[in-house]
């Protein structure tokens with residue numbers, strides 16, 4: 001069975017949406033394997049977001065991710081990587097489809113970074129790399 005890394009980002013934790021997001025993952029039928037509340041270091045985030053270094057939203061993204069605690073979750077299930085990204089919806093919460101986490105619970109807050117509640121690994125390679133970073 002496959003595993004993915006899900007993060008409830010600081011906006012999701014601060015708004016008290018962790019439970020609602022976990023409920024959607026569980027209701028879909030995926031298994032929670034490990035879960036923790038983390039205050040990530042800048043170094044950890046730089047490793048997690050290495051592919052975005054140099055992009056215009058990189059610094060705002062790191063500042064946002066440092067703004068409060070994050071919930072890191074190891075989730076398992078057949079095709080869970082694709083399945084969680086489908087549950088999350090597209091990056092921009094304004095246009096993410098209703099029925100998705102971002103589409104139902106997110107919005108544009110007029111800041112430099114998309115505050116879109118969750119992260120989910122985008123490939124088996126990313127999942128392996130990211131799980132090693134967050135669950136070392």
Ligand code: ATP
Pocket residue numbers: 057061085089090091092112113114115116118119120122
């Ligand atoms: P998805 O792949 O579903 O879009 P993601 O979290 O993997 O979600 P990435 O493209 O890896 O998205 O970008 C990482 C994060 O950086 C996004 O989730 C979002 O918070 C922020 N971000 C991405 N693109 C932009 C952008 N153009 N402007 C502002 N913030 C952005």
